Amino acid sequence: MKFGAIDASGNRFLCGITTENGDTIDKAVFLTETPEKTIPKVIEYFKGKAISALGLGCFGPIDLNPNSKTYGYIKATPKKGWQNFDIVGSLKKALNIPIYFDSHTNLAALGETIWGAAKDSKNTIYLTIGNGIGGGAIVENKLVHGMMHPEMGHMFINRHPRDKFIGTCHFHGGNCLEGMASIPAIERRWHKSLSSLEEDHLAWDLQSYYIGHAIVNYILVLAPEKIILGGLVMKYGNLFPKIRKEVQKLLNGYIKTEQIKNIDTYIVPPDLGEQSGFFGAVALCIRNYK
Amino acid sequence: MKFGAIDASGNRFLCGITTENGDTIDKAVFLTETPEKTIPKVIEYFKGKAISALGLGCFGPIDLNPNSKTYGYIKATPKKGWQNFDIVGSLKKALNIPIYFDSHTNLAALGETIWGAAKDSKNTIYLTIGNGIGGGAIVENKLVHGMMHPEMGHMFINRHPRDKFIGTCHFHGGNCLEGMASIPAIERRWHKSLSSLEEDHLAWDLQSYYIGHAIVNYILVLAPEKIILGGLVMKYGNLFPKIRKEVQKLLNGYIKTEQIKNIDTYIVPPDLGEQSGFFGAVALCIRNYK
Numbered sequence: 001m002k003f004g005a006i007d008a009s010g011n012r013f014l015c016g017i018t019t020e021n022g023d024t025i026d027k028a029v030f031l032t033e034t035p036e037k038t039i040p041k042v043i044e045y046f047k048g049k050a051i052s053a054l055g056l057g058c059f060g061p062i063d064l065n066p067n068s069k070t071y072g073y074i075k076a077t078p079k080k081g082w083q084n085f086d087i088v089g090s091l092k093k094a095l096n097i098p099i100y101f102d103s104h105t106n107l108a109a110l111g112e113t114i115w116g117a118a119k120d121s122k123n124t125i126y127l128t129i130g131n132g133i134g135g136g137a138i139v140e141n142k143l144v145h146g147m148m149h150p151e152m153g154h155m156f157i158n159r160h161p162r163d164k165f166i167g168t169c170h171f172h173g174g175n176c177l178e179g180m181a182s183i184p185a186i187e188r189r190w191h192k193s194l195s196s197l198e199e200d201h202l203a204w205d206l207q208s209y210y211i212g213h214a215i216v217n218y219i220l221v222l223a224p225e226k227i228i229l230g231g232l233v234m235k236y237g238n239l240f241p242k243i244r245k246e247v248q249k250l251l252n253g254y255i256k257t258e259q260i261k262n263i264d265t266y267i268v269p270p271d272l273g274e275q276s277g278f279f280g281a282v283a284l285c286i287r288n289y290k
Numbered sequence: 291m292k293f294g295a296i297d298a299s300g301n302r303f304l305c306g307i308t309t310e311n312g313d314t315i316d317k318a319v320f321l322t323e324t325p326e327k328t329i330p331k332v333i334e335y336f337k338g339k340a341i342s343a344l345g346l347g348c349f350g351p352i353d354l355n356p357n358s359k360t361y362g363y364i365k366a367t368p369k370k371g372w373q374n375f376d377i378v379g380s381l382k383k384a385l386n387i388p389i390y391f392d393s394h395t396n397l398a399a400l401g402e403t404i405w406g407a408a409k410d411s412k413n414t415i416y417l418t419i420g421n422g423i424g425g426g427a428i429v430e431n432k433l434v435h436g437m438m439h440p441e442m443g444h445m446f447i448n449r450h451p452r453d454k455f456i457g458t459c460h461f462h463g464g465n466c467l468e469g470m471a472s473i474p475a476i477e478r479r480w481h482k483s484l485s486s487l488e489e490d491h492l493a494w495d496l497q498s499y500y501i502g503h504a505i506v507n508y509i510l511v512l513a514p515e516k517i518i519l520g521g522l523v524m525k526y527g528n529l530f531p532k533i534r535k536e537v538q539k540l541l542n543g544y545i546k547t548e549q550i551k552n553i554d555t556y557i558v559p560p561d562l563g564e565q566s567g568f569f570g571a572v573a574l575c576i577r578n579y580k
Contacts, residue, residue, distance in 0.1 A: 061545070061546075075546060076543065076544060076546060121436075122436075123435070123437070135511075140429070140434075144430075145413070145430075146512055146513035146515050147413070147547045147548075147549045147550075148513045150512065150513060151545065152510050155507050156447070156448060156503050156506055156507055156510075157446070157448070158447070158448055158449070158465065171543065172540075216446055220442050220445050221425075221427070221442045221507070221512060222427075222434060222512070223434070223436035223438045223441070224436045225437050250462075251461075252461045254444060254461040254462070256351075257437045258437075
């Protein structure tokens with residue numbers, strides 16, 4: 001038996017085929033253009049591959065409510081052409097197999113829990129900091145869903161006293177994490193590309209400040225046992241030690257756990273690199289397919 | 291068979307006896323003075339009552355890790371005399387029955403889920419706004435625990451542009467919700483008692499601003515299906531409609547769910563009044579005692 005899996009982000013659809021145990025058989029990448037351009041390529045890729053089910057992690061917000069008329073749709077995304085697109089319906093119509101659907105960041109948290117950096121954790125947060133900022137969460141080994149999936153990249157955060165930047169979020173301007181700490185925010189604030197910012201640039205102090213504030217709030221709500229930070233931004237500016245220090249400074253001794261004490265093993269990069277979400281989609285098939 | 295239950299807050303220990311189905315047989319209240327004064331009265335109350343188990347909801351932070359040396363202890367509380375007090379150990383030694391232990395706000399969320407305003411919800415947040423601010427959460431019908439219980443009353447929030455108050459939190463000054471929106475914060479900021487603030491006082495605009503910000507952040511992390519606001523502060527200033535409006539304003543159309551649309555039935559007072567935590571402690575006995 002074989003499974004198909006998709007990790008759909010704002011940049012690319014990472015598609016692949018695995019065995020029923022999650023061993024990779026094949027992979028392919030398609031750019032996230034418009035639904036009209038991208039989806040036919042994805043369908044073409046999976047057709048005739050004899051997969052029994054498909055796991056789909058998708059950028060959001062998405063509708064995960066099975067009782068909703070728009071279940072399986074992408075909702076108020078700023079990504080042009082994808083608003084109100086019925087992604088599950090389109091794939092299901094063409095492939096006619098069970099499709100298991102969740103946010104790509106929830107699935108990144110799941111992938112890291114099953115095969116990655118959070119193997120020993122039942123309560124995990126995965127945050128990706130790139131062109132957008134998105135987060136997923138596992139509580140007691142379950143993916144977090146309530147009235148929808150987490151959208152923690154839009155968390156409201158304190159403005160840094162030295163920062164006058166107006167922010168880039170279409171919904172929350174400079175009040176939310178995505179508006180202040182995503183790649184577009186960094187590049188517009190400093191009029192430089194991400195890769196051209198020196199390691200001692202003030203940009204990285206602001207990044208640690210904003211990401212540190214958001215992480216402290218995640219900790220205060222969910223008390224996760226592991227926090228995984230992925231996405232392109234985390235590859236620059238020596239951010240991990242700066243963020244860890246900021247989190248300890250902000251908590252100021254209020255939360256006294258082994259994790260906060262040993263913060264180097266608490267706030268960590270993903271073990272699965274760019275593939276956390278892909279393997280989470282595989283794990284979703286394994287969990288759900290009978 | 292009978293159960294005992296305690297809801298221990300910074301002000302009082304609400305103690306009681308119920309049937310195995312949760313019907314109240316008896317109740318008593320003891321002030322939260324020091325452990326030396328209060329705990330003997332609590333023990334005296336339960337002794338000889340033939341209860342099979344005790345549910346205990348306690349103010350925090352508390353240690354809920356069964357593998358920790360300080361399991362069952364109250365930790366870094368600002369409440370004098372209670373730091374590092376072994377509350378579970380003290381009661382267990384005297385009563386010698388199973389004790390089920392959680393944060394009083396987690397149990398308030400549980401009580402409201404089983405018998406109160408969140409009966410139809412699998413994902414619930416309960417926030418109490420009083421002398422302190424504390425929150426508990428249920429995800430997929432499970433109490434949220436990771437490396438500890440939620441401490442969401444200390445969430446970092448944006449300062450209101452017109453507010454110069456330095457804050458009252460021992461750990462986070464004026465950066466966190468408790469430091470800016472608890473009763474001590476309100477009364478020190480305005481030099482007035484809570485009950486003497488007129489309904490059109492600016493105080494209530496600030497309260498809605500701060501509580502609204504925190505709720506938006508809880509929504510973005512947990513996407514709860516129901517949010518319950520309890521505590522003395524919520525009885526003043528006609529806060530519910532103001533907070534609901536603030537939440538919709540801040541989200542600014544990003545989260546489009548039935549709950550946000552019908553916000554009057556989404557952000558609500560507790561059905562069980564002051565007894566949400568007590569009944570949560572009863573529910574914990576029913577869930578765990580075989």
